[in-house]
Structures are given as structure tokens and as C-alpha cells.
Amino acid sequence: MIFANPDLDLILPELVLLGGTLLMLMVDLFARQNGRWLTHALALLVLAATAGMVLAQGMTLTGTAWNGAYERDVLSAVLKLAICLVSALCLIYSRSYLADRNLWAGEFYLLVLFAVLGMSILVSAGNLIIIYLGLELMALSTYALVALHRDNRRASEAAVKYFVLGALASGMLLYGMSMIFGATGSLDISTIAATYGANETTNSLMAFGTAFIVVGLAFKLGAAPFHMWLPDVYQGAPTAVTTFIGSAPKLAAFGMAWRLLEGALGGLSESWTDMLSLLAVASLAIGNLAAIMQTNLKRMLAYSTISHVGFLLLGLIQGTPDGYAAALFYAICYALMSAGAFGVILWLARQGFEAEDIDDLKGLNQRAPWAAFVMLLFMASLAGIPPLVGFFGKLMVLKAVIEAGRLWLAIAAVVFAVIGAFYYLRVIKAMYFDKPEGADAMPAKDRGLSIALSANGLAQLGLGLYWGPLIAWCLRAFS
Amino acid sequence: MDLIVDNLELIAFYAFAGLCLASALAVISVRNSVHAALFLVLTFFSAACTWLLARAEFLGIALVLVYVGAVMVLFLFVVMMLDVRTEKLREGFIRYLPVGIVVAVLMLMQMVVLIGVRRMSGIGLADIPGKDFSNTEAVGMKLFTDHVFGFEIAAVILTVAIIAAIALTLRRRAGTKHQDIGEQVRVKASDRVRIVKMPSEGKPEVRQ
Numbered sequence: 001m002i003f004a005n006p007d008l009d010l011i012l013p014e015l016v017l018l019g020g021t022l023l024m025l026m027v028d029l030f031a032r033q034n035g036r037w038l039t040h041a042l043a044l045l046v047l048a049a050t051a052g053m054v055l056a057q058g059m060t061l062t063g064t065a066w067n068g069a070y071e072r073d074v075l076s077a078v079l080k081l082a083i084c085l086v087s088a089l090c091l092i093y094s095r096s097y098l099a100d101r102n103l104w105a106g107e108f109y110l111l112v113l114f115a116v117l118g119m120s121i122l123v124s125a126g127n128l129i130i131i132y133l134g135l136e137l138m139a140l141s142t143y144a145l146v147a148l149h150r151d152n153r154r155a156s157e158a159a160v161k162y163f164v165l166g167a168l169a170s171g172m173l174l175y176g177m178s179m180i181f182g183a184t185g186s187l188d189i190s191t192i193a194a195t196y197g198a199n200e201t202t203n204s205l206m207a208f209g210t211a212f213i214v215v216g217l218a219f220k221l222g223a224a225p226f227h228m229w230l231p232d233v234y235q236g237a238p239t240a241v242t243t244f245i246g247s248a249p250k251l252a253a254f255g256m257a258w259r260l261l262e263g264a265l266g267g268l269s270e271s272w273t274d275m276l277s278l279l280a281v282a283s284l285a286i287g288n289l290a291a292i293m294q295t296n297l298k299r300m301l302a303y304s305t306i307s308h309v310g311f312l313l314l315g316l317i318q319g320t321p322d323g324y325a326a327a328l329f330y331a332i333c334y335a336l337m338s339a340g341a342f343g344v345i346l347w348l349a350r351q352g353f354e355a356e357d358i359d360d361l362k363g364l365n366q367r368a369p370w371a372a373f374v375m376l377l378f379m380a381s382l383a384g385i386p387p388l389v390g391f392f393g394k395l396m397v398l399k400a401v402i403e404a405g406r407l408w409l410a411i412a413a414v415v416f417a418v419i420g421a422f423y424y425l426r427v428i429k430a431m432y433f434d435k436p437e438g439a440d441a442m443p444a445k446d447r448g449l450s451i452a453l454s455a456n457g458l459a460q461l462g463l464g465l466y467w468g469p470l471i472a473w474c475l476r477a478f479s
Numbered sequence: 480m481d482l483i484v485d486n487l488e489l490i491a492f493y494a495f496a497g498l499c500l501a502s503a504l505a506v507i508s509v510r511n512s513v514h515a516a517l518f519l520v521l522t523f524f525s526a527a528c529t530w531l532l533a534r535a536e537f538l539g540i541a542l543v544l545v546y547v548g549a550v551m552v553l554f555l556f557v558v559m560m561l562d563v564r565t566e567k568l569r570e571g572f573i574r575y576l577p578v579g580i581v582v583a584v585l586m587l588m589q590m591v592v593l594i595g596v597r598r599m600s601g602i603g604l605a606d607i608p609g610k611d612f613s614n615t616e617a618v619g620m621k622l623f624t625d626h627v628f629g630f631e632i633a634a635v636i637l638t639v640a641i642i643a644a645i646a647l648t649l650r651r652r653a654g655t656k657h658q659d660i661g662e663q664v665r666v667k668a669s670d671r672v673r674i675v676k677m678p679s680e681g682k683p684e685v686r687q
Binding site for chain 2: 018025065066067069070105107110111114117121127129130133134136137140141143144147148150
């Protein structure tokens with residue numbers, strides 16, 4: 001009987017996260033409704049402990065555990081820290097929104113933490129089965145989160161749509177994985193990468209599996225033309241849940257895409273780069289053009305997600321460490337921007353008022369200048385206006401695209417980014433130059449929320465002026 | 480005759496695989512939803528048979544026990560109880576059929592061109608193990624040594640499933656009548672019966 005050395009010290013962050021989540025499950029069972037603060041604080045504490053554990057292990061620690069099923073490297077450390085930070089922000093933003101709608105229950109925190117565990121496993125998966133399991137852990141938790149508001153028909157519809165299309169995407173991914181397994185006889189990412197090219201007869205089978213994996217990834221990322229679920233889910237889900245599923249899972253999906261495409265299928269890069277560039281251009285076009293027509297802020301941000309995914313894919317296409325680092329930088333910045341933009345909606349919402357139409361923001365500057373300014377920072381950062389961090393994300397990706405000699409892709413990206421700037425500026429115009437119309441959105445009096453959201457907004461400016469350390473870590477993740 | 484005996488396994492594989500595909504097609508095309516569920520049972524069963532042919536006895540039997548025995552029976556109960564009118568759901572089927580067929584044929588052509596049926600012959604089944612090879616033992620050894628990490632994650636996924644199921648279904652609706660046995664046991668006579676003192680009425684006057 002050979003039992004593999006469990007290497008528990010490498011998976012300590014996940015162990016802490018799982019242990020803390022289960023502890024929270026027990027504590028929450030006995031907490032009364034007015035003791036929900038305890039769950040809230042405990043959830044933030046667990047996320048902080050997980051991030052602390054990643055830091056305590058050392059950012060540069062590398063190694064594999066569980067027969068290569070678990071991979072610890074700089075990329076996974078950077079992504080885990082970002083995921084913990086963004087998820088903690090989402091939890092802080094959501095508290096008052098949930099309390100106003102009788103949704104402030106322990107299940108919300110539990111499902112969010114389980115989803116974070118899934119993401120954490122996903123970004124350090126070293127084997128196809130672990131990728132699939134991590135993905136499903138994340139996806140199942142988010143399906144349930146979307147459906148959490150049971151009496152809302154929109155939310156139920158969104159949950160069913162999300163579930164069915166998510167299952168379809170998982171099926172595609174699994175089908176592609178099974179072909180890769182059939183061609184290489186291995187589930188290990190490193191073995192698959194080493195096996196490619198060894199046997200001519202199986203190369204076409206691998207190309208075929210790659211096509212399915214790209215489709216599955218595109219579904220999960222929300223890249224056009226596999227984006228149909230995204231606007232409905234973002235609009236239908238409770239805004240607190242949209243904030244979460246619109247931010248942290250994008251980081252995990254980036255990690256998964258990198259592990260699968262570069263880690264396992266790096267030898268087939270010429271077949272997947274063409275697929276990805278088509279997806280990227282389609283996402284940029286559909287995302288930006290469709291967002292112009294939206295009057296609902298959540299739906300508009302959903303289409304904006306599609307266009308940002310296009311930018312993310314542009315970084316992946318290059319197949320160079322610089323390109324990957326740019327994409328990672330972009331993903332982290334986007335997660336922060338997106339969480340912040342939805343966070344402002346949560347801030348302005350109150351009982352019986354969702355503040356999700358652009359018209360609801362009209363004249364916000366006169367009533368709440370600070371809230372309007374924070375929203376301005378997020379919108380300008382999403383649009384990519386210097387000196388905010390969104391601009392540097394776009395710049396970095398475009399630089400990598402041009403260096404790789406794909407000028408037409410860079411031109412298309414710039415054209416669509418300029419078109420996209422229109423609808424972000426329209427929100428700013430509504431806040432600063434329009435007269436208020438009936439709606440009187442005011443920021444909620446929740447100190448934790450206002451401080452965290454203001455910090456997030458100012459971080460857009462701060463990171464835009466001082467982006468050196470973050471990009472340095474992004475570069476180290478791929479060197 | 481020898482040809483048949485020599486290729487018995489291949490013939491059996493094609494028979495089971497064909498049955499599997501045909502019944503899967505029937506699942507999505509029959510009108511009656513109970514029949515569809517029964518065809519799904521047949522699909523699982525034929526898939527289990529092909530697994531048996533691939534010498535994965537344990538997995539084949541597990542598929543029959545878990546999916547046919549437990550999941551599908553539950554599913555049948557639900558289908559029978561819900562009384563779904565599927566005719567309405569199927570109205571678009573014929574209308575979209577031509578488009579669907581075109582897409583399916585295109586995908587099939589892509590597969591044939593890309594993989595090349597003949598080139599597939601390089602990939603065969605793994606070595607056939609000897610008679611004293613225990614499938615169950617091999618699965619168990621793999622599961623609890625090489626894949627123990629994945630096994631544990633699967634356990635976490637099941638925990639999430641329980642939490643999600645409870646969060647989405649457990650609720651107290653206003654107006655539902657349910658028993659509270661503790662209350663019933665604790666009840667005292669004074670809670671149920673109220674003795675009201677009333678002045679006794681006088682003799683009714685008899686009208687004349």
C-alpha cells in the first residue's frame with residue numbers, strides 16, 4: 001500500500017478556507033438574525049486568514065502536491081490574493097443590500113466562501129480532474145447564489161438560465177478533456193504538455209479536444225458568441241450576487257484558461273490563438289455595441305464585461321510571458337473596477353428601490369457629490385481614461401498585441417474601446433449634467449460600505465499612478 | 480461463422496452503442512415524458528453495457544445501480560406527479576429541425592475531416608488485463624491514492640449541494656398548516672377549554 005505524501009503544508013490556504021467555512025456553518029446555525037454580524041465578521045476573517053496563509057507561505061514558493069494534482073506557483077499566489085481581496089470587498093458591499101431584502105442569511109456567506117474555495121482550487125489545479133472539480137465547486141455555489149432570492153421571478157429565471165448554460169459549458173469542457181485524455185493517456189497538465197507531438201496520429205484528436213475546451217472556456221468567461229447568458233444573469237440576480245459573480249470568478253476563469261491553454265495545450269498554440277482572436281474581436285464588437293443601447297445599468301455593465309473579456313483574451317493570444325502578464329494585470333484591475341461599479345449600485349439601493357436604471361443616477365452629483373465622484377472614478381477607469389488604472393491595463397494589453405505583430409487586432413481593440421467610452425461617459429453625464437427625475441437615489445448609511453467603496457475607487461487612481469509593484473508581480477508570475 | 484465469433488466483442492459494442500444512441504435520440508423526440516424518462520433508463524443501461532465491454536465492470540454496475548436504480552426512479556416519480564404537458568414545449572421542434580440538421584451535418588463533417596476516421600485506428604484499448612485482475616480494487620486504489628485530493632473536493636461539492644438545496648427549498652410560507660408536536664404535548668386543558676360564566680337566562684316568556 002503506497003500512500004502519497006499528502007503535502008498538507010502546500011494546501012494550507014485551502015485547508016484554512018475550508019475549515020473556517022465549516023466553522024462558520026456551525027456558528028451560523030446557532031446565530032440569531034440579529035447575530036448575523038458574527039457570520040459577516042467571521043466570513044471576512046476567514047478570507048483574511050486565507051490571504052494571510054498565502055502570504056505566510058511566501059509569494060515565491062513553488063511546488064506540487066498530491067501527485068501533481070495541486071500546483072503552487074507565483075501565478076496561483078497572486079490570483080488567490082486577488083480573489084480573497086475582491087470577494088471580501090463584495091461581502092462588505094452587500095451587507096446592507098441583503099439586510100434590506102430579507103436575504104441577509106448565513107447561506108449567502110457560506111456559498112460565497114465555497115465559491116472562493118472552488119476558485120482557489122481552480123487556479124492552482126495541476127490536473128484536468130481538479131480543474132473540473134474546482135470549476136464545478138465554484139459554479140454550483142454561484143448557481144445557488146443567483147437563485148437565493150426565491151420570490152423574485154427574474155432571479156429564478158436567471159438562475160435556471162445560468163444553470164442550464166453552465167452545465168452545457170461544463171459538458172463541452174469535459175468532452176474536450178476526455179479527448180485530450182484519449183490522445184495522451186494522461187490527466188496531468190505537465191504530462192499532456194510533454195506528450196504533445198510525440199505521436200503524430202493523436203495530434204489531430206488533441207486539436208479537436210482543444211476546440212471543445214476553448215468553447216467551454218468562452219462560455220465560462222462570457223466571450224461572444226457564447227455570451228447569451230451573461231446579460232440576463234447579471235440583470236436578474238440580486239445585485240449583491242451580481243457584484244460577486246461579475247468580479248472574482250473572472251480571475252479564476254483567467255487562471256483556468258492559462259492552465260489549460262498554455263499549461264497543457266501550449267504545443268497547439270497556433271490552433272487556439274486563431275480561435276481566441278475571433279472570440280476576442282467578436283466580444284469587443286458585441287459587448288461595446290450592445291452596451292450602447294442599454295438603459296439598465298446592470299445590463300450595461302454585463303455587456304461591458306463581455307467587451308472586457310475581449311481585452312483579456314487579447315492578452316492571452318500573444319502566447320508570450322508579457323502578454324500573459326498584461327492579461328493578468330487586466331483581469332485583476334477589471335475585477336476591482338467591476339466590483340466597485342456594482343458596489344455603487346448596492347450603495348444607492350435601498351428597500352424597494354434597486355437604483356439599477358441609468359435614469360436613477362440623474363443629478364446624483366447634487367444630492368451626493370462623493371458617491372457621484374466614486375462612480376465617476378469607476379466609469380472612467382472602465383472606459384480606460386488616464387490616469388486611472390483601466391487605462392494602463394488596456395495600454396499593457398495593446399503593447400503586447402503590437403509587439404506580437406498583430407496590428408489589426410490592436411486597431412480593432414482601440415476602435416471598439418473608443419466606441420465603448422461613449423456609454424461610460426453617458427453615465428457620468430447623467431450624474432453630473434442631468435436634472436434629477438423623480439428618483440432620489442441616496443447612498444446608504446453603512447460606514448463599512450462607504451469606506452471600502454471609497455478606498456476601492458481611490459485605488460483606481462492610486463494604482464493608475466503607482467502600478468509598478470502590481471505589474472512586477474504579474475510579470476514574475478510568468479517568468 | 481468464424482467471422483462472427485472472432486468479432487463478437489466488436490459486434491456487441493456496435494449493438495450496444497447503437498442502442499444507446501437510438502434511445503438517446505428517442506429521449507428528446509418522444510412526446511410522452513414518462514416514455515422519455517424510460518428511454519433515458521435504456522440509454523444509461525446501454526452505456527453501462529459498453530463499459531462492461533471495456534472491462535470496467537465496477538463502473539458499469541455502479542452506473543446501473545446509481546442512475547437507473549436511484550436517480551431515474553426518482554425522476555420518474557417526479558415526471559408522473561408533475562403531469563407536464565410536453566406538446567406545447569415541442570412546438571418548435573419541427574420548425575427548427577432543418578437548421579438543426581444542417582448544423583449537425585456540418586459538425587459531423589468537421590469531425591470526420593479533422594480527426595480522419597482511418598487515423599483513429601492508431602488508438603486502441605489499453606492492454607487487456609488478466610483474469611485475476613480486480614476492477615473494483617483498481618478503482619479503489621486509484622481513487623484513494625492518486626486521486627484522493629479530487630475525492631475530497633467531490634465531498635465538498637456534495638456539502639455545497641446540501642447547503643444549496645436547503646437554502647433554496649426550506650422556507651416557512653405564511654398560511655401553511657403544520658403540526659408542532661411540542662406545542663401539542665405541552666397543551667393544558669385551560670388553553671383549549673374556556674369556561675365562561677354566564678348568568679342563567681330566565682324563563683322565556685310564552686307569547687300568547
